[in-house]
Amino acid sequence: MADFGALIKSAPQRLNIIDSMLKARLVLSRHRRCAASVSGGSDSDIMLDLLELVRPESCEVRYVFFDTGLEYNSTKHHIGDLEAKYGVTIHRRRARKTVIAACHEHGVPFxxxxxxxxxxxxxxxxxxxxxxxxxxxxxxxxxxxxxxxxxxxxxxxxxxxxxxxxxxxxxxxxxxxxxxxPDFAISDRCCKYAKKNPAKEFYKESKADLSATGMRRAEGGRRAGIKTCFSLSKDDSPDSYRPIWQWTDEDKAAYKQWRGVRYSDCYEVWGLKRTGCAGCPCNSRAERDLTLVESFEPKIVRAARNIFHASYEYRRRYIAFKTQKP
Ligand code: SF4
Known part of the structure; x- marks a missing residue:
């Protein structure tokens, strides 16, 4: 790595970026083995680039991609491209119970x-x-x-x-x-089976003392309960680290340009705003996204519509209800 001071000077002069580079260096230098989740999404691309840029030799970073069974082919190809670009291995873990199986058994997100x-x-x-x-x-x-x-x-x-x-x-x-x-079963358990459980297994198998994700506060949702970029573990799980927690969309754009990061085709070619499981009903744009992607990935789009159709329909009715009310 180039001289770290020089690297900091050359970075976009945005507080969040500089702060995250310094913090990432410090956090990684205080841990021996980091397990970092790479989803193929834009936030995780930025996180991977940042970790590879600043990580000290003393910390081994093991990357992992959790295949939920509803991933776009484009995302999977992108994972291979990232390996080639950074010269790293991204371990693949396929959920024992895929999203489709979990949704059949427990219900679908809403x-x-x-x-x-x-x-x-x-x-x-x-x-x-x-x-x-x-x-x-x-x-x-x-x-x-x-x-x-x-x-x-x-x-x-x-x-x-x-x-x-x-x-x-x-x-x-x-x-x-x-x-x-609701006349259909609703559940968030697909995430538990397809992401959380495999992540726990990977951390254990890697003997990781630190886990890292590309989570950002600006994405909202459950993140509202998390206050900082770093949480010390209170049990035998690794400490949790979110290297780009504070970043705004503008920080991401500035960093992307500086480092020449290329996101997956989902963003760069199809124009999606987020990836992850195809058609996840937690994405308010899910149905529009599936329409955009349909001609490129017809099989996965069909699978997503089959499994989530009740949730889409119920959401449409809810939106119509809200709109009709004064
Ligand atoms: S991202 Fe959505 S579809 Fe995928 S596992 Fe989580 S809740 Fe289920």
Whole structure:
């Protein structure tokens, strides 16, 4: 690696980029083995480039790609291109239970992972969607407190005064569900089986003392609960590190240009804004994306539509409901 000081000077003079380069060097130098997840998405491309740019010799970085069974071929080719470009090995791990199998067994995601988790919990307790708070007793539903608190907006507001873990975060969702209860199984478990469990296995097998992902706060969702780029582990799992946690879209664009990073065809050719599992219903653009990609990857598009169609349809009805209400 070039002289680190010179490297910093040559980087785009943006606080987040400089700060992340210095921090990444420091964090990696304090760990021996880092397991870094590479998804083939733009954030993980930037993370990989950054890690390869600043990592000290003393820290081994093992890269891994989790194939959920619903990956675009273009993403898989891109993983090979990254290996060639950086001279690294990206280990492939295919989920023992793919997204399709998990969705068949447990249900499909709807809106986002939090909504899916709470609705799934309520469904598993045979929740009556028109119940009033006083009807939903522990005697009636047993161990379902977090789902009931979410549905009845009983959790305290966040420090910023927001309803972080409440159905009211989604405009008129409760009113919609009361009138049109879901008639299909909803669940976020595909992520557990296709991503989280294989990741845990990989960390263990790699004897990693640090895990890294390209997560960014700006992407929102469940990340809202995470405060910083680094979390010290409290058990035998590795410390968690998010090297580009603070980055804005502008930081990414400046870094991409500086380093000549090329994203996968999903972005560069088809114009998608994000990748990951084809057609994941947690992506509000999922149906539009599938239409864009259809002629390039017809098989995966067909598979995504087959598995997620009920969730797409329900979301369309929810959007129409919201739009009709004053
Ligand atoms: S990204 Fe979406 S489809 Fe893929 S595993 Fe996670 S929730 Fe399921």
């Amino acid at each position: 809106i986002n992972k939090d909504v899916s988790e709470y609705l799934s919990l309520l469904q598993r307790h045979d929740f009556d969607w028109s119940d009033r708070p006083e009807d939903a007793t522990p005697e009636k539903y047993g161990r379902c407190k977090s789902g009931l608190d979410w549905y009845f907006d009983r959790r305290p507001l966040s420090k910023a005064g927001k309803h972080e873990y409440s159905i009211v975060k989604h405009k008129l969702l409760k009113e919609f569900i009361e009138r049109h209860p």
